[in-house]
Amino acid sequence: MDAAASLGIEVDRAVSAAYDRAARQPAGLCCPSTNDPKLLAAVPAEILERDYGCGDPTKHVRPGETVLDLGSGAGKAVYLLSQVVGPMGRVTGIDASDEMLALARRHRARFAERIGYDNIAFRKGRIQDLALDLDALDRFLREHPIASSADLSLLEEETGRLRRQAPLVASDSVDVVVSDCVLNLVRPDDRPRLYGELHRILKAGGRAVISDIVSDEDIPEHLQRDPELWAGCVSGAMREDRLLQAFEDAGLYGITLLDRPEKPWRTLEGIELRSVTVVAYKGKEGACWDRKQAVVYRGPFREVHDDDGHVLRRGVPVAVCDKTFRLYMREPYREHFAPVEPRVPVSMDEARPFPCGAGMLVREPRETKGDGYSETTEGPSCTGPGCC
DSSP: OOHHHHHHHHHHHHHHHHHHHHHHSOOOOSOOOOOOHHHHTTSOHHHHTTOOOSSOGGGGOOTTOEEEEETOTTSHHHHHHHHHHOTTOEEEEEESOHHHHHHHHHTHHHHHHHHTOOOEEEEEOBTTBTTOOHHHHHHHHHHSOOOSTHHHHHHHHHHHHHHHHSOSSOTTOEEEEEEESOGGGSOGGGHHHHHHHHHHHEEEEEEEEEEEEEESSOOOHHHHTOHHHHHTTSTTOEEHHHHHHHHHHTTOEEEEEEEOOSSOSEEETTEEEEEEEEEEEOOOOSOOEEOSEEEEEOOSSSEEEOTTSBEEETTOEEEEOHHHHHHHTSTTTGGGEEEEOOSSOOOTTTOEEOOTTSBOOBOOHHHHHOTTOOOOOOOOOOOSTTOO
C-alpha cells in the first residue's frame, strides 16, 4: 500500500472516530454558526448540543423544495430545513456514521408532532457515492457475511445492483443540495467523484448550497498528514479558488460566493482558514441554437466574460443562444441582464446552430425587429417639467 492510500485510511478512521465520539458527547469540531432563533426553538436540545457546522445554508432554501443534506450528522440542518420547506417540501439527511444517524432518527417522531407534519428522513451513505445505499448493503451483509474470497464477488455484484436498481439518491431528483462543513472531510482523491455526484442528483435548474472551510494558501503536506487536523476541518480545507473551480469542473454554473467573512475563523502557520458559503447551479447542458435572442448587460462593469466564452459589454445587445438566454433570465443572472427577444418568435425547427464561445457577437437591432419593421408610435401629449 502506498503512502497516500495509507494516509487516506488513517484520515477516514480519524474522522469517523471523532464524529462517533461527538454523537455520544458534545465536542468542538469546527467553527460556530448562527441560525434563525425561531427555527432553532423547535429543534431538540440534544441535537443542538451536537452542532458541528461552519455556516448556514438553510437561509438559501425556499418553501416546497426537495432538499438533500450531505453529512447531516446529528440532524440539526435537516430539522431546520424541514421548517423552511414546509409540508409541501422534503428533506433527507445523508450520513455514514451509525451513531450520528441513531441520534438524528431518535427525535424525528417527536419533532413531527411539534411542527405538525413529517417531511424528513435520514439515510446511510457516503457523500462521495450517493448511489450506494449503505443501509441496504448492511442488510445484505448480515444475510450474506463475507467468509471467504469467493464471497467478494457476491458483494461486488450486489453493490453494483444497488447502485443501478435502487440508488440511495436518484439522478435528477433534488432541488437543492446543502452541506455544512463536511466536504473538507473527504480525502482529495475522492473529491472529483463527490462533485460529480452533486451534478448527477440535481434537477435541471437545481442548485448546490455549500458551506465549508477554505484556506487562502495551499495546506502544506506536513499538516495534511495529521489525521486529527482532518477531523478538525483544517487539513482538508481546499484553497478558496480551487473550491470554486471544482464546481465548474463538475459542469455547474452561476457559481457565487454568498457568504465570505472578512476575518478568518483560524490561522495556522500563517494560513488563513475561513468559512464560506457557495451556490452553484445545474442546467446548462444541451446544444446551442440561435433563435435571434440577445441580452443587454446592465453593468456595473464595462465588460464581463462568462464561463462559456461570451463577452458581454455594458449596454450592447449581445447575441446568445436560446439555452444561454434562458439561463440569464434565471438566478443568479437575471438582475444583471435585460432580455431582447425577436418580434417574430423563431421556433426550434427554424433555429440554426449558434457558435457559443466565440466572444462578443453583437445582435443588430433589425435582426430582432425584422427587416420589414417600420412601426411608428406617438408619445403621449405632454408639456412642461417632467414631461419626458
